[in-house]
Amino acid sequence: MTRTTRTPSAVARALERIGRLDPALNAFIEVWPDEALAREPEARELPLGGLPFAVKGPAGVRSYAARRLFAAGGVPVGATSVPGPGTVWQTWGQGAHGRTVNPWRADRTPGGSSAGSAVAVAAGMAELATGSDGAGSVRIPAAWCGVFGLKTTNGLLPSPDRSGLASAGVLARSAAGAERYLRHVLDGYEPPAAPPLPLPAVYSEGLGFADVDPEVAAVVRAAVDRLVAAGTVRLLDTGCELLDPARAWQAVRGGAPGDPGAVAVRRANDDRLDALFAAAPLLLTPVTPNRPHGHEGPGDLYSTALTWVFNLSGHPAASLPAGFTGDGCPVGLQLVAARGADVSLLGMAHAVESVLPTVRS
Template identity: 65%
Template structure:
């Protein structure tokens, strides 16, 4: 798969699958069998999966059909779900309880990989579904590829420095990282937060309602246009011109369609480079004093920023997808990991295509605990045509 004409195709939506299974128009076992057939046919090329759980998935799907027949109203009835890595089932338990069916474990970076924007599946290195000579990003590499290629409509991820948002940007999907600490995470540093990769904002919202336990009626509507700050570099990064231009064009579409209103600050948003803080917090035995200083100052600046606008908008990544030999000297995390240190929720939306034929992303950041705002803005952008899809 490569280029825009023969690139990934969209599967049925989460809501569409669940509605059809609940209404008796589809059987979960047939939906899951079709997903497994797609995976078997396409994954030897894409290498998105470490393991495929065919027999178990069909057994679970049959159980979902029985639960539906017994009258259970399952919000994810029959939805094929991919989980990040071999140990991702525990994080997916709320999805399975809601009727989702885990079909396999997606690829993550292999052993002895010094950088995380890469993946190694059962059949070899994970490739970008738009260009096989480029990486899909990572570490939720296979998750992004599985969604972008239409193998599943929803895949779980984990984001410690941009590991959901970067592959979402480079594969042309929606990628949400939740507020740090709001959902369980095994990361001892507190930098990592769960997340999800989907084709649409409504599918991401379906995931959020299940894992957060918030009913649809509890989602507060956003008043549009939402005031937002734009920053191409957060005051410290050195992004390449093309990702910035694509993101700015995408931000301007949000303005033109009335989804956001850009606030003109007296000075542009500026944060301290979070790299020293992130690295110190990750390193066992490191003195955290400087990390805490950087975190406190950036928290102060972000509090001031969000006192004047509801959103911060940036490019998701500083570069286009790199080759399989590595990212070079530029940290692919330059524009994402500040919000792992600060804990703010962030979402990557598709932002069009670069000259290399690969997607780029637009990052939306909201105050802590405002996942609902991110999802509402993303959904409205899709509804009004302000967000291109992969």
Template identity: 65%
Template sequence: MRGRTLRAVDVVAEALERIGRADPVLCAFLEVWAEDALRRAGEVDARVAAGERLPLAGVPVAVKGRHGLRAAGPLLAAGGVAVGATSVPGPGTPWQTWGLGAHGRTVNPWRADRTPGGSSAGAAVAVAAGLVPLATGSDGAGSVRIPAAWCAVVGLKITGGSLPSRDRTGLAAPGVLARTAADAAAWWAAVRPAGADRAPAALPVSAVWSPDLGFARPDPEQVALARSAAGRLADAGTVRLVRPSRPPALLDPAPAWSALRTPGADRSGAGRVRAGNDRRLDALFAGADLLLTPTTPTAPHGHEGPGDRYSTALTWAFNVSGHPALSVPAGFGADGCPAGLQLVARHGREDLLLAVAREAERRGATA
């Protein structure tokens, strides 16, 4: 589009046609803004014709929930075109892995009898199904990374507090779901705050593997898929796996996370857990650049709910600590459902996460 071989209005019209054809089955969208999107695409074409260099010129973007457009300003300024609001859990939904779209319950594009994960449910489905190349998300306990893993896309949660968030607890951070790490990097380039770390990554970088963070109970298949993905990263020369003197062992963040989310709760225990894990993570990152884990403890569950294990077991520690984290596709289980590998870095090192994932994709090391 920047080279004027395509028009933004045509690209957006094609995206709207795909949404119209697929969404009655997938239920990924709450609202589709066809008229506004085509108008905005025409404005992008006019800006390009006037000589503006727009890094996301005409790229169709989906935003999370009906209020997601409020945070999409940098994307629109870069030439992106918001085409609609993606599904999130409905009112009173007990499990945040559900999504409820305009046409009904959001389904996993790989198996309709399974959940896509959540709460950025529709965002992950819209990207995985090729309806849009980018969808915004927010991640308060794993709400970007879990659906990314279960829909076989890339999901980035940025460093806590680095961009504005409506969550007063400080647990939630903005994020993105994309088909590739390069697309996620394009989103980050458009929204990154002034002064964010731009240090180039010299690959391979050192990485520590942990199947369970010392407290979780992941299924063996999820561990095996993620460990194989970590091995592929090492074989491709993007990471160098190192063995620490002690296996990573964090404190279970579940009580701390719950206390921080509950008005009036005693937060003294949460403070101790947060401080304890911060010390352990500081020590880990003093000796390695990345921490690698499975993204989820289980495969996607059915629409009736997750049973007795939260899908957040391996993700929400990094909402409490604020570290940036990225989920990349790790392969498929025996049930045909995707799994993810989670990469965690020091605060402010989103560029490192994206550089490793981009190079792994280039070398064919991701699923």
């Protein structure tokens, strides 16, 4: 008699990896093995076919995106870590057993605030994870954990954030994974067409105001040069000079969107971005000006310097793995598109990541 071995299901494999890896990584605050395994047989008959996914934070399972994924046949396996009390910089996570660590270097932060979501995806503990991005909270951990992260156009999907800065987002292993998410959470979704190549693009190292770690800048520039050499992008002979959005973002978050200084900065940056996207469909920048910092914090450096401007402006933006610094830390390449061009952005991201090296932890 021949004994056959049953291949574990996707949910069972995800739960096995969580049980084996999460005591060291601390990506989860809660894991739901019984509920996930009970849900899987029914979910297999639906479009997502029992795809295991994680949700951001204790309330994540009630979010709009999580409910849509569940209805489409996704299986939530647990809630991921978010910053704990006293973490002013919002770049840590606090899991069930301790602080969340970067899967590439345990002495470094994974970024945040979607910290556990990025770690869960990077370590293969979930196929994708929900996130939210009010200043870079999806893109920064995606960059520092070496995964794909998408911040959607502000207002495209429901968000509980009254300031209007935060947008729903997703962390996945690739643009294809993010496309799978958007297909099931966005009404009227139409798959992206393959973009004509080369893509006209603008590259800006610091958006006119940020000082970028030279090694981070070099990794991102090398990725952009590779895209040019492959015929994927064609750089326009122009830059992107914006005003530093720090005080404007803080004013809006603090409940003073009508602050004259904030209004002036937002208007000037919106005008410059409108002109840029009238000439090119794609803006390329580093995701962060710095590499992942230690768990003690970044000091006076704003990890959000290159991301939160697009929370103010509302543009969709993605983070793709660009490579590594010499100390083994992943670096992210940020792709930004016109407002509402989320689907097109995913099509462009797919073309870009097909040229760049794949990052796997």
